[in-house]
Amino acid sequence: MTRQLHLNLFIHGRGHHEASWRHPRSTGEALTDIGYFQKLATTAERGKFDSMFLADHLTLSTELEHRAAAGLEPITTLAALAGATSRLGLIATASATFTEPFNLARQFASVDHISGGRAGWNIVTSWSKGVERNFGHDEPIPHDERYVRAHEYLEVVTALWDSWADDAVVDDPSTGVYVDRSKIREIDHRGTFQQVRGPLNLPRSPQGHPVLVQAGSSGPGRDFAARFAEAVFTAHMHVGTAREFYTDLKARVRGRGRDEQSLLVLPGISPILGSTEAEAEQLRAELQELSLSSVGLAHLSARFGGADLSHLDLEQRLTTDDLPDPGSVQGAQSRARLIADFVRAEKPTLRELLEKLAGARGHFVVVGSPEKIADVMEEWFTGGAADGFNVMPPLLPASLDDFVEYVVPLLQRRGLFRREYTGTTLRDHYGLARPAST
Numbered sequence: 001m002t003r004q005l006h007l008n009l010f011i012h013g014r015g016h017h018e019a020s021w022r023h024p025r026s027t028g029e030a031l032t033d034i035g036y037f038q039k040l041a042t043t044a045e046r047g048k049f050d051s052m053f054l055a056d057h058l059t060l061s062t063e064l065e066h067r068a069a070a071g072l073e074p075i076t077t078l079a080a081l082a083g084a085t086s087r088l089g090l091i092a093t094a095s096a097t098f099t100e101p102f103n104l105a106r107q108f109a110s111v112d113h114i115s116g117g118r119a120g121w122n123i124v125t126s127w128s129k130g131v132e133r134n135f136g137h138d139e140p141i142p143h144d145e146r147y148v149r150a151h152e153y154l155e156v157v158t159a160l161w162d163s164w165a166d167d168a169v170v171d172d173p174s175t176g177v178y179v180d181r182s183k184i185r186e187i188d189h190r191g192t193f194q195q196v197r198g199p200l201n202l203p204r205s206p207q208g209h210p211v212l213v214q215a216g217s218s219g220p221g222r223d224f225a226a227r228f229a230e231a232v233f234t235a236h237m238h239v240g241t242a243r244e245f246y247t248d249l250k251a252r253v254r255g256r257g258r259d260e261q262s263l264l265v266l267p268g269i270s271p272i273l274g275s276t277e278a279e280a281e282q283l284r285a286e287l288q289e290l291s292l293s294s295v296g297l298a299h300l301s302a303r304f305g306g307a308d309l310s311h312l313d314l315e316q317r318l319t320t321d322d323l324p325d326p327g328s329v330q331g332a333q334s335r336a337r338l339i340a341d342f343v344r345a346e347k348p349t350l351r352e353l354l355e356k357l358a359g360a361r362g363h364f365v366v367v368g369s370p371e372k373i374a375d376v377m378e379e380w381f382t383g384g385a386a387d388g389f390n391v392m393p394p395l396l397p398a399s400l401d402d403f404v405e406y407v408v409p410l411l412q413r414r415g416l417f418r419r420e421y422t423g424t425t426l427r428d429h430y431g432l433a434r435p436a437s438t
Helices: 034-046 074-084 101-115 143-161 219-228 239-255 277-290 293-303 333-346 350-358 370-382 398-413 426-430
Strands: 006-011 051-054 089-095 119-124 169-172 177-179 211-214 231-234 264-273 364-368 388-391
Touching: 006 034, 006 231, 006 264, 034 051, 034 074, 034 398, 051 074, 051 119, 051 426, 074 089, 074 101, 089 101, 089 211, 089 426, 101 119, 101 143, 143 219, 211 219, 211 426, 219 239, 231 239, 239 264, 239 370, 264 277, 264 370, 264 398, 277 350, 277 364, 293 333, 293 350, 333 350, 364 370, 370 388, 370 398
Parallel strands: 006 051, 006 388, 051 089, 089 119, 119 211, 211 231, 231 264, 264 364, 264 388
Antiparallel strands: 169 177
């Protein structure tokens, strides 16, 4: 079968542009209204997307006063979306640092059962400043230690998912046997950070393991992905860096003895779409006009661990000396490094940098007609930079509606994307094997 790209919808508030909620084409529905998310999910399913994804943060956003951001808890939201869709994969973020592994394993297994095998877990180690104080810690957990913890955490969660054999449920009223107890086992994990006896208290889910997704692109993040991840969401501003990341990560996967096709690389792309180039540029200009520099500066500060950047002037041309060393950041180091690399290469003013990040927080923003968007996606896909894309509409629902109506048919006509679903589970859509119960 000809290789085809994968599309994941990344839902973020009322759109990925930081000023999206102020634009007239943005929804006015509350971010606590499940109907809003259900409509987005059904649109993505109509467009034959592989999956949709909900991010999460465990602290109050520093940008909340001037940006629509507070919304529903993702895992419970997935359960509601499962009933509104029948094929779309459903991925939620959950922290491997601040969630008990037994609870998380049970929740995602439940969503996988509820959805008929469409669940995915986006694994994060939680980088937001101050999150530790919501979970009984006085000091942040260092970046590298979070990944050490995450390795053990994944071992526990996957062992819990495997603690029931696929055929453990007998359900035979005539003999009075509901389960074969010999096919359910304790995991009895006693490690550095976790002590979990198990087994899980519900049967193995349709996919065996919900699909494992990861987004860290630092050195420890890449090593973690090479060992555990089945899909990686990543941020790049240029095709060249995306290609370098793709090549490096696939090599790390092979180094782990895995088939490189067992991990999909899905860079973020935020398409500002118009029927013509001029119309798309007009939309971009409208969004920039609605942006507030205070929001952008708060976001930039957060990317550098909460550093005080208020002394910088908007018209000041930046160098990397004006920013903290990305290696010292105990949050999302890869995103801090991406921003620093952009400053080193382009030497923008602070205003220009904030405008660059306003569209999608360091992900690739492409402005243009449906043909231009499709051309860019084809170039990245066929040029060794992507297995597909994490689609980040700048406005919701308008930009998603436009993408499904105008870009998806172009990708289909070029033979790059499915016209119909051929499977029922997220593993089917991603072309991933179902893990055997150990």
